[in-house]
Amino acid sequence: MPTFTGVNFSAATAVQPVADGRYAATVHDGWDIGGNANGGYLMAIAVRAMTETVGRPPLTVTGHYLRPAPAGPCDVEVATIRSGRRLATASATLSMGGKATLTLLATFGEQMPGGPSRQMESPVELPTFDESVAEPDGSQDPKPELMNRIDVRMHPDDDGFRGGRPSGRTEMRGWFALANDEPIDAIALMLAADAFPPPVFNSGLPVGWVPTVELTVHVRGVPAPGPLRCAFRSRFIHDGLLDEEGEMWDSTGVLVAQSRQLALVPRSAQ
Amino acid sequence: MPTFTGVNFSAATAVQPVADGRYAATVHDGWDIGGNANGGYLMAIAVRAMTETVGRPPLTVTGHYLRPAPAGPCDVEVATIRSGRRLATASATLSMGGKATLTLLATFGEQMPGGPSRQMESPVELPTFDESVAEPDGSQDPKPELMNRIDVRMHPDDDGFRGGRPSGRTEMRGWFALANDEPIDAIALMLAADAFPPPVFNSGLPVGWVPTVELTVHVRGVPAPGPLRCAFRSRFIHDGLLDEEGEMWDSTGVLVAQSRQLALVPRSAQ
Numbered sequence: 001m002p003t004f005t006g007v008n009f010s011a012a013t014a015v016q017p018v019a020d021g022r023y024a025a026t027v028h029d030g031w032d033i034g035g036n037a038n039g040g041y042l043m044a045i046a047v048r049a050m051t052e053t054v055g056r057p058p059l060t061v062t063g064h065y066l067r068p069a070p071a072g073p074c075d076v077e078v079a080t081i082r083s084g085r086r087l088a089t090a091s092a093t094l095s096m097g098g099k100a101t102l103t104l105l106a107t108f109g110e111q112m113p114g115g116p117s118r119q120m121e122s123p124v125e126l127p128t129f130d131e132s133v134a135e136p137d138g139s140q141d142p143k144p145e146l147m148n149r150i151d152v153r154m155h156p157d158d159d160g161f162r163g164g165r166p167s168g169r170t171e172m173r174g175w176f177a178l179a180n181d182e183p184i185d186a187i188a189l190m191l192a193a194d195a196f197p198p199p200v201f202n203s204g205l206p207v208g209w210v211p212t213v214e215l216t217v218h219v220r221g222v223p224a225p226g227p228l229r230c231a232f233r234s235r236f237i238h239d240g241l242l243d244e245e246g247e248m249w250d251s252t253g254v255l256v257a258q259s260r261q262l263a264l265v266p267r268s269a270q
Numbered sequence: 271m272p273t274f275t276g277v278n279f280s281a282a283t284a285v286q287p288v289a290d291g292r293y294a295a296t297v298h299d300g301w302d303i304g305g306n307a308n309g310g311y312l313m314a315i316a317v318r319a320m321t322e323t324v325g326r327p328p329l330t331v332t333g334h335y336l337r338p339a340p341a342g343p344c345d346v347e348v349a350t351i352r353s354g355r356r357l358a359t360a361s362a363t364l365s366m367g368g369k370a371t372l373t374l375l376a377t378f379g380e381q382m383p384g385g386p387s388r389q390m391e392s393p394v395e396l397p398t399f400d401e402s403v404a405e406p407d408g409s410q411d412p413k414p415e416l417m418n419r420i421d422v423r424m425h426p427d428d429d430g431f432r433g434g435r436p437s438g439r440t441e442m443r444g445w446f447a448l449a450n451d452e453p454i455d456a457i458a459l460m461l462a463a464d465a466f467p468p469p470v471f472n473s474g475l476p477v478g479w480v481p482t483v484e485l486t487v488h489v490r491g492v493p494a495p496g497p498l499r500c501a502f503r504s505r506f507i508h509d510g511l512l513d514e515e516g517e518m519w520d521s522t523g524v525l526v527a528q529s530r531q532l533a534l535v536p537r538s539a540q
Contacts, residue, residue, distance in 0.1 A: 115510050213357065214486075218484075238389065
């Protein structure tokens with residue numbers, strides 16, 4: 001489990017109210033890939049501000065990514081659209097330097113245990129956490145600082161892309177944890193949903209970069225303690241766009257989140 | 271193919287500009303289920319207004335459903351959040367009687383033919399359009415007027431729920447067309463994404479009503495002429511919520527849309 005002395009997830013996504021529905025926050029250094037904040041991390045900052053405004057946890061969050069997010073100050077402006085008995089819906093925009101960087105629409109509320117239940121798929125099967133593959137320390141590229149803050153352990157069958165041996169299946173499976181055993185709450189599920197290498201990296205196609213256009217996360221449960229079992233896949237890659245969808249299960253086998261995103265496959269990748 | 275003398279889809283989703291980014295429209299009678307407008311139809315009205323504002327076709331649309339929508343006048347207020355070289359992002363709220371009924375966030379732009387391509391799944395296999403099952407005329411319940419406006423032809427294996435013989439698989443497969451051979455454009459894909467009976471009706475669980483919280487549609491192509499092949503499924507039903515996701519293919523075998531929604535399973539269904 002990585003340890004580090006920087007701010008943990010909860011502190012790195014903290015928001016300070018500055019006016020009604022307005023929050024100041026910081027896109028922290030070290031939560032980026034190549035200088036651009038991880039999309040799930042950025043979403044988590046905004047969702048924390050939204051959660052403070054509406055006073056309920058997130059159920060379904062959609063974010064549209066407008067600009068890269070370097071480290072630095074940001075602000076989040078939240079507008080409540082409807083606050084009902086069971087659900088509340090709000091929009092928000094996270095801005096940096098006065099420019100809209102991420103814009104969101106989300107509905108908040110609690111799961112309601114009980115009622116009809118049917119799970120058509122089982123949690124993804126994985127080797128144990130310790131038998132799965134951490135980001136290698138000795139790879140040619142410097143290990144991204146983000147990998148000291150989160151602990152992504154890949155299924156060995158899906159990790160070959162790092163050594164130039166993509167599996168040929170557009171899938172990434174593995175474990176997700178926060179460093180220092182920090183608990184994973186509903187907001188950290190946003191980070192989990194965007195923390196794995198893009199499944200297209202296992203396709204063998206010449207794709208090096210897949211900027212997210214839109215990411216939707218459905219929160220389906222409150223995670224029990226422990227790392228999450230995760231599986232992400234791309235099913236349709238064409239015309240400059242790809243889908244990526246995932247499931248996240250907690251240590252008790254409960255599906256706690258589903259994600260789907262639409263991402264660009266830049267033309268330069270041809 | 272049903273024929274009717276009412277307004278067609280294009281006219282039933284028409285919007286009239288009344289001010290900068292504001293449109294007047296009508297939720298037409300006959301596009302409802304039990305007096306509440308179909309969610310995909312309602313989304314299509316709002317997306318038409320958004321498309322007029324940003325001047326580009328939709329790529330990814332998320333709608334959050336706030337209130338039932340009876341037939342009657344509505345207005346749509348659109349705000350452009352970012353208009354870039356390739357993509358534009360906008361939010362909108364459709365209101366009825368001054369109350370927010372559907373709120374949306376969407377990104378607009380064109381697919382970019384060419385580039386890396388990989389399709390991990392084939393179009394759903396179906397009997398021919400004529401061999402598939404139209405909504406029965408002689409069922410006990412009156413045929414919804416909506417079924418004169420669209421032509422949904424179910425896979426015979428998935429249609430038994432109507433006669434009290436659910437398949438046990440939470441899946442609905444079939445064909446989608448508009449009445450009178452009206453072409454299916456990017457906006458009509460919103461309707462296709464929400465036109466089939468909920469897959470949970472094939473579960474055998476006592477669920478009679480699944481109001482949509484959130485629906486996201488990714489437009490992956492411009493449909494060639496002809497009916498769409500469609501497949502929808504629910505994979506995780508628990509704690510008062512279910513997912514529903516779908517794919518829509520055109521007559522040439524191209525995936526033209528993907529959808530996912532989060533819906534409520536009302537407690538009364540226990």
